[in-house]
Amino acid sequence: MEPMTQVRPYRGVEAAERVAQRRRALLEAGLDLLGGEDAPAELTVRGICGRAGVSVRYFYESFADKDEFVAAVFDWVVGDIAATTQAAVAAAPRDEQNRAGIANLVRVIAGDPRVGRLLFSSKLSNAVLVRKRGELGGLFAALSGQHVTNAYRVAENEWIKATTHFVVGGVAQAISAWLAGEIELGDDELVDQLAALLNQLADARLYRSE
Template sequence: MTQVRPYGGVEARERIAQRRNRLLEAGLELLCGTDDAGELTVRAICRQAGLSARYFYESFTDKDELVAAVFDWVIADIATTTQAAVSAARPKAQSRAGMANIVRTIAGDPRIGRLLFSSHLANAVLARKRVEAGALMATLSGQQAIESLGVRDNDRVKATAHFVVGGVVQTISAWLAGDVDLEPDQLVDQLAATLDALADPVLYVQPIE
């Protein structure tokens, strides 16, 4: 079997990973670099990444697969850092820690905010990925409520979990659009206070019929 030799001291697998990351970064920039992003094409992605088309098809079958990968890449990173921030905080400060990490991340890189929350992006793949991510986040939010509040899984938990995810998404979308005029820290305080108000176990107890 033919072996691929290292090039410039970098193994083939690592070179492929580096090229893939360049393509992901290019996709994020072209999709979300501005509110008026143009048409996304393989040629434009390759030009932005400084790579030839053959390297694009080394990692992706088409541009839709790249768009999905860009979303997964960004959401995985923000989920990891948010979970770390929550785990490191005291129980009563966890809501603020989680919201602070999300707001700080999208404030630091507007492209991430546009990718996850902007209503101006009409890409069909992004729309589908947002729905999938929302359902997953609602499930995780419900599980966290069950564990932290010591309540049983029921439809009240599920309803509140969907309310939390949808409410946070809508609020951040409005903030990014300028409809909510708060400083980042003020937004974090408001979101955290709202989430803390929902941390009453009584809200999740199913009545006895």
């Protein structure tokens, strides 16, 4: 049996690291294009690679097609936000956790408007993004439901489901309108308002049928 061919480092960079660097460049390019103020009507592989500064052949090194690429950009962005938000919530006292979570989300969006547009802009009609947003909303509702069942020691029920879907949809719509300039509040003012609304849902009677 012949020994496996080893890929030599190029300019001191190992092959796996070069692949990771190219993938990161492509994801950044995807966020630029999808989250830009003037998102293209249609993504093209050539356009993505041109923005990333890599050859077209390297696109297929990491992604099977454009749909897989768009989904990967979305998941990459959401993964970063989820990690920082979870850390912020975990570090906050229980009665300040709603504000900590919302504050982190708004801080990230304010710091990088591309992220806000990717996740919440109503102008983006890419079919994959629409599907991913729907999946994300359902996931957040389920996670919120778990938090309610643990916090109030009640079994999962339809009242919890209704409330958590209401919360997720309401927050998303409010942020979308804020990004579009339809809500003229500063960052901290928006955080205060959303946190105050979420705190009103701390009444355990909302989650019981009795």
